[in-house]
């Protein structure tokens with residue numbers, strides 16, 4: 001996807017020329033679902049008169065069924081930006097818009113998945129997924145039915161009556177994903193959701209996420225430290241500059257075919273993208 005932000009890069013003419021580009025979010029034909037426009041976010045510092053500027057002048061868009069992955073040096077403000085889109089952290093200037101309206105706080109249109117599953121240990125897997133729906137006023141039976149559908153979607157039907165401690169880390173994170181999808185959000189915000197998993201579980205969940213995305217496309221923001229994960233899952237990969245006062249350094253369209261699968265990793269262009277983003281990240285670290 002072609003971003004409206006500055007710093008857009010192509011991965012060489014041989015990659016840029018492949019395929020007819022799709023309509024781009026935020027460029028007129030497809031309105032952006034999420035717009036982050038010149039956003040600056042600062043945290044107050046105890047005992048100091050000046051705030052700490054974590055993110056400065058960040059700009060990018062996310063289309064209605066587009067996944068944007070963010071990579072960047074540790075502490076550059078990736079989670080801060082995601083929290084601002086979630087409505088959990090206020091921004092000092094600029095605009096965070098969903099469907100063109102300013103974000104003023106959390107909402108059921110946006111679900112967040114964090115690195116740790118944080119399930120309620122004293123209720124079953126099914127009840128964990130139904131819990132959020134019940135809090136939105138959905139009746140017990142309807143919430144249960146929806147929870148079962150979602151557990152089916154993430155391949156955990158057989159574990160509906162299990163308790164979280166009886167599941168592996170990867171399975172717990174699948175429950176977490178099902179829980180996030182329960183309210184049928186149009187935007188999914190994923191903050192290093194697979195970082196705590198081993199390599200095999202991570203890959204299984206990446207493929208699961210691709211499958212879920214093709215069944216029920218959404219706007220997604222995915223924070224990761226893994227470049228290959230970003231290239232596999234993203235329509236676009238945004239590279240942040242080093243903090244403090246970090247901004248968007250580059251935005252790279254990932255012009256690999258959909259649907260993506262394990263085989264996507266075998267494409268020579270996949271490796272080219274990974275290499276290119278690696279170089280950009282190295283440059284960002286060195287700045």
Ligand SMILES: Nc1ncnc2c1ncn2[C@@H]1O[C@H](COP(=O)(O)OP(=O)(O)OP(=O)(O)O)[C@@H](O)[C@H]1O
Nearest residue numbers: 043044052054073074075076077078079080081243
């Ligand atoms: N609540 C807070 N109060 C003060 N400073 C904060 C707060 N949250 C984050 N920061 C600071 O803001 C900067 C950005 O943090 P953030 O967690 O967004 O970075 P990140 O890129 O997600 O990091 P990592 O890749 O290590 O997870 C860091 O310097 C961090 O110390």
